[in-house]
Amino acid sequence: xxYALYQDPMQSxxxxxxxxxxxxxxxxxxxxxxxxxxxxxxxxAMITLRNLFxxxxxxxxxxxxxxxxxxxxxxxxxxxxxxxKTAKNEEMHAVENMMVAxxxxxxxxxxxxxxxxxxxxxxxxxxxxxxxxxxxxxxxxFVALFSTYMVIRTLPQIFYSRMFLTPFYDPHREKSLxxxxxxxxxxxxxxxxxxxxxxxxxxxxxxxxxSTRFFLLWIWGVLILxxxxxxxxxxxxxxxxxxxxxxxxxxxxxxxxxxxxLEKFGFKPENIYILRTFQxxxxxxxxxxxxxxxxxxxxxxxxxxxxxxxxxxxxxDVGKGLEDNQLVAYIAHELSHWRSQHVLKAFGIIHxxxxxxxxxxxxxxxxxxxxxxxxxxPNFYPPIVGYWLVYKYVMPLYLTxxxxxxxxxxxxxxxxxxxxxxxxxxxxxxxxxxxxxxGDNPSFPYMDDWYLMWHRxxxxxxxxxxxxxxxxxxxxxxxxxxxxx
Numbered sequence: 001x002x003y004a005l006y007q008d009p010m011q012s013x014x015x016x017x018x019x020x021x022x023x024x025x026x027x028x029x030x031x032x033x034x035x036x037x038x039x040x041x042x043x044x045a046m047i048t049l050r051n052l053f054x055x056x057x058x059x060x061x062x063x064x065x066x067x068x069x070x071x072x073x074x075x076x077x078x079x080x081x082x083x084x085k086t087a088k089n090e091e092m093h094a095v096e097n098m099m100v101a102x103x104x105x106x107x108x109x110x111x112x113x114x115x116x117x118x119x120x121x122x123x124x125x126x127x128x129x130x131x132x133x134x135x136x137x138x139x140x141x142f143v144a145l146f147s148t149y150m151v152i153r154t155l156p157q158i159f160y161s162r163m164f165l166t167p168f169y170d171p172h173r174e175k176s177l178x179x180x181x182x183x184x185x186x187x188x189x190x191x192x193x194x195x196x197x198x199x200x201x202x203x204x205x206x207x208x209x210x211s212t213r214f215f216l217l218w219i220w221g222v223l224i225l226x227x228x229x230x231x232x233x234x235x236x237x238x239x240x241x242x243x244x245x246x247x248x249x250x251x252x253x254x255x256x257x258x259x260x261x262l263e264k265f266g267f268k269p270e271n272i273y274i275l276r277t278f279q280x281x282x283x284x285x286x287x288x289x290x291x292x293x294x295x296x297x298x299x300x301x302x303x304x305x306x307x308x309x310x311x312x313x314x315x316x317d318v319g320k321g322l323e324d325n326q327l328v329a330y331i332a333h334e335l336s337h338w339r340s341q342h343v344l345k346a347f348g349i350i351h352x353x354x355x356x357x358x359x360x361x362x363x364x365x366x367x368x369x370x371x372x373x374x375x376x377x378p379n380f381y382p383p384i385v386g387y388w389l390v391y392k393y394v395m396p397l398y399l400t401x402x403x404x405x406x407x408x409x410x411x412x413x414x415x416x417x418x419x420x421x422x423x424x425x426x427x428x429x430x431x432x433x434x435x436x437x438x439g440d441n442p443s444f445p446y447m448d449d450w451y452l453m454w455h456r457x458x459x460x461x462x463x464x465x466x467x468x469x470x471x472x473x474x475x476x477x478x479x480x481x482x483x484x485x
Contacts, residue, residue, distance in 0.1 A: 022372060023116065036372035043373060043393040044110045050396040051106040054454070058099040061451040065092045068446045074465050078439025091444035093169035095451075097161050104157045109392060116375025118385055121145050125382075136205045139382045143201045146385070147193040201384055216362040220355055227347070235288040235295060257324045258331060264424070265335040267294050274307065276300045283321065283437060285331055287338040296331065303327070320440045326433035329426035336420035342413040349409055353402040357395065364394050403454060410457040418464055419471060431468060434461050 028038035065088055071079040079087075112118060125142045207215060259269045267287070275297055283301035288294070300306045304321040305313055322330060337343065364370060371381045374389055421430045438445070438461040445462045452459070459467070 022375065024114070034369055036369050039369055039373040040113050044113050046397060047109045047393055048106050050400060051102040051109075053400070055099055055102045057448075057451045057454055058095045058102070060448040061095045061455075062092060062099075064446050064448040064451070065095070065444065072445055072462055074462060075435060075438060075445055078435055079442050079445070083442045084444075087442055087444040089169045093165055096169075097157075097165055100160055100165070101157050104160075108153055113374060113393075117149075118146070118388075119375040119377075119381070121149060122376070122380075122382055122385070135382075136202055139205055139384045140198050140201050142382045143197050143384055144194050146388075147197050148190050151190050151193070205384065214362075216358040216365075217355075220351075220358045223354065224351055227351075231288075231343070231347070234286075235293070257328055261328050261332050261335065261426075262296070265339060267296060267335070272296045272298065274298050274300050274303070282441065285334045287331075287334045288343075289338075296334070298327075298331070302330065322433050322436055325429045326436055329421060329430035330433045332424055332426045333417050333421045333430060336417040336424075337413070340413075340416060340420070342417065346410060346413065350406060353406060357398060357402070360398060361390050361395065364390050370394070400454070407453065407457045411452075411459050414459055414464070415467055418468055422468060422471065427468060427472065431465055434464060437461075 022036050022040070025037050026041075028035040028041075031038060033039050033042065068088070070076070070081065071084045122142055125138055125145060129138055129141050207218075255269055255272070258272060262269055262272075265287075271289075271294055273295060283299050285296065285298040285302055287296050301320070302322060304323055304327075305319065306317060306321060310318055365386045368378060370389055371386065372378060374385075376385075418430070421427060445460060447456065447460045447463065452463075
């Protein structure tokens with residue numbers, strides 16, 4: 001790109017800043033995607049259809065909520081009607097808030113295209129910093145203004161949610177921030193965004209201007225390296241940011257109970273670690289490692305009464321957690337994930353889709369017609385805005401497809417581990433563990449099938465229980481057929 005428009009201010013010659021590109025032109029000159037006016041219509045249609053699709057998914061979940069009036073039979077012993085109604089209201093509030101977000105996002109996305117909002121911000125930056133003849137500094141100023149605008153962009157949705165949705169559903173309204181406090185938090189968010197995005201913008205621009213066209217592949221490689229280091233660090237040290245790592249359960253009976261299942265998978269009982277978290281987190285466990293270095297990490301919230309005497313607990317925490325047999329079944333589930341290498345499989349498919357994403361991203365990112373469709377003049381735009389344009393308008397179709405694939409695979413891995421637990425004869429105890437954990441942290445149990453495909457990477461407790469029951473029924477029928485034959 002050429003930036004010859006920057007002139008020496010000492011020459012007393014006013015800088016000539018071009019007007020916006022295609023402006024309000026609606027009719028394309030040619031019916032090809034190389035025409036910016038036609039491309040703008042295509043981009044607006046893509047983002048609108050994508051948001052309408054997710055709006056429809058949310059509507060399906062809202063309909064599911066309205067048609068269900070009581071807990072399912074599988075969970076009614078751990079979920080009262082009062083808890084069900086509360087969870088139902090919270091789910092409907094969250095989903096309807098998401099619906100409103102999709103509507104506002106589609107409206108603002110089209111406005112930004114047809115009214116050339118980003119070129120206006122860029123022209124404002126150029127007029128303000130015209131003396132600074134440096135693309136990196138001007139791009140940093142643009143990112144600061146752009147990030148501020150993106151925060152302001154969310155305010156209509158926030159106002160609608162706080163003024164209409166929250167009073168209607170009233171989910172723990174006394175625990176939420178007042179509107180004034182929320183606005184103050186948004187001001188803090190703007191400041192924090194500048195602190196994070198400004199240096200990141202400078203680094204990206206310096207690397208991009210000094211590297212080859214395979215810059216995005218370098219980013220993909222760095223992401224693989226960082227995620228690999230993160231997984232390795234967790235295997236070795238746990239998660240120090242979440243809490244302290246304590247070696248082994250102090251309960252000798254529990255240690256003896258866990259010894260049997262650990263030996264089946266080649267783990268040593270002394271390599272059990274309890275994670276005492278700094279804050280309340282979802283109770284779970286992890287099995288990591290390879291060869292002679294294997295570790296099992298158990299959140300303390302997964303243990304009955306958090307593994308503490310009742311006198312040290314708050315009243316609402318008494319009785320939470322899993323009994324010994326339930327804990328063994330849950331650990332068997334995590335060990336089944338480990339034996340089947342589910343983490344590596346998920347890691348692989350996520351990074352393969354990410355590689356394709358970056359390849360497509362890098363191809364589209366360098367097309368000047370994309371910037372012209374957004375209202376920029378040819379060769380007069382900040383390169384950094386291309387990241388947003390490609391991510392927001394071009395890639396949603398790809399992300400819609402790949403998110404379905406990734407979420408499907410992740411749910412399949414959960415079902416696969418569930419089946420392996422049942423084959424290890426821990427099935428009934430594992431179902432009891434799922435029901436107990438659901439009762440400790442109840443949520444709306446029903447989920448629309450389509451909504452689940454694109455918005456949940458893990459199956460619900462109810463789906464897992466029913467799927468296990470179907471598997472057991474099928475196995476029983478097969479065994480009965482073989483006996484009669």
